[in-house]
Amino acid sequence: MRIDVITIFPEMFAPILNESIVKRAQAKKKVSIHVHDLRDYTDDKHRKVDDRPFGGGPGMVMGPQPIYDAVKKIKGRRKAGVILLCPTGTPLTQAAAKKYAKSQDLILICGHYEGVDARLHDLVIDERLSIGDYVLTGGELPAMVLIDCITRLLPGVLGKAESLTDESFENDLLDYPQFTRPANFRGKKIPDVLLSGNHDAIHKWRKEQSYRRTKKDRPDLLKKHNRS
Ligand code: 9WO
Numbered sequence: 097m098r099i100d101v102i103t104i105f106p107e108m109f110a111p112i113l114n115e116s117i118v119k120r121a122q123a124k125k126k127v128s129i130h131v132h133d134l135r136d137y138t139d140d141k142h143r144k145v146d147d148r149p150f151g152g153g154p155g156m157v158m159g160p161q162p163i164y165d166a167v168k169k170i171k172g173r174r175k176a177g178v179i180l181l182c183p184t185g186t187p188l189t190q191a192a193a194k195k196y197a198k199s200q201d202l203i204l205i206c207g208h209y210e211g212v213d214a215r216l217h218d219l220v221i222d223e224r225l226s227i228g229d230y231v232l233t234g235g236e237l238p239a240m241v242l243i244d245c246i247t248r249l250l251p252g253v254l255g256k257a258e259s260l261t262d263e264s265f266e267n268d269l270l271d272y273p274q275f276t277r278p279a280n281f282r283g284k285k286i287p288d289v290l291l292s293g294n295h296d297a298i299h300k301w302r303k304e305q306s307y308r309r310t311k312k313d314r315p316d317l318l319k320k321h322n323r324s
Contacts, residue, residue, distance in 0.1 A: 097127045097199065097250060099243060100170045102163065103206040104145060105236055106131045112240045121253045129243065130170075137166040146209050155210040160219070163212060167203060167220040176201035178222045180212065181235030181242070185224030188242060190265040192225075196242070197249035204242065206235030268317045270309045272302035 101109060109131045112118055121127045135143040139161055146156035167178055177199055186192070196202065205212070205221065217224075227238040248254055264271040275286040289301045310317050 097197075097246075098176075098201045099127060099129045099246075100176070100201075100203045101129070101131045101206065101239055101243075102134050102166045102170070102203065103131065103234075103236055103239070104134045104208055105206075105234065106133045108236045109240065112243065117253065118244060118247050121247045121250060124252065126250045126253050127247050132166060132170060134162050134166060137169065138162040139165075149210065153210075157210050158207060158212040160213040160215050163205060163216055164220055167205070170203055174201050176203045178203045178205065178220055179242075180205045180207060180216075180221045180224045181227070181238035182207060182211075182224040183226050183229065183231055185226040188225055188227050188238075188245065190245075193242075193245045194249060197246045202246075204235075204239045206239050208234045265317075268310075268320060269306040270314060270317070272305040272309070 103109070109129075113122070113129055113131070118127075118129070122129060134145050138145055145158055145162045147159050149155070149157045170176075171178075177196075179202060181204065225238070225242065227241050232238070248258075275290060279286050279291065287301065289297050292298070
């Protein structure tokens with residue numbers, strides 16, 4: 097899979113790309129991530145990418161030319177999905193991430209200022225995607241969230257030890273509680289069943305805990321399946 101990112105802050109991506117699982121995934125050739133400086137695509141001699149909004153109002157808007165040209169040039173003849181990270185987009189969920197992980201190529205656009213010229217939506221943007229109902233200073237952090245979320249789902253990226261089957265959202269239930277040594281920490285003991293060696297009992301206990309936690313903290317997940 098190939099992911100291209102269009103941003104006015106390319107340096108922001110270095111820590112994500114050069115650390116941890118995303119770095120390992122790139123080394124293993126499971127994903128290649130290319131970050132492009134939007135200013136390299138502007139026709140303006142001062143490398144300007146924003147302008148005042150028609151109709152007046154505060155702030156600046158990202159003009160259509162640099163983003164349009166960047167997408168066309170980066171895409172070439174490839175069939176890539178073009179995604180704008182935007183608080184009014186469709187919400188990112190684990191199910192949506194799985195869908196994206198199946199795509200061949202993605203191009204992510206990170207907005208700034210008051211947003212991007214709306215004509216870009218028809219011209220080059222396929223989808224708008226939100227990581228939550230809040231406003232940030234730019235689309236960079238959401239783009240990194242999406243990259244992290246997709247990368248770990250690519251076949252061969254996670255080892256067996258980090259496998260996906262039991263984790264939160266994989267079955268629309270939250271994770272069960274985990275414990276490690278010591279069995280008694282400051283007088284707080286772990287549940288006896290985990291020391292019993294009875295794997296059926298442990299499995300049953302964990303399922304129950306998952307269900308109870310979900311019902312308490314995220315009842316909306318149970319309602320999705322009428323399981324409440
Ligand atoms: C901001 C905004 C606020 C209300 C309604 C629509 C909106 N669109 C945008 C927008 O595209 N903003 C640009 C990117 C410029 C300002 C900073 N940006 C941004 C993206 N802030 N927050 C996000 C974002 C992206 C994905 N998920 C959550 C937040």
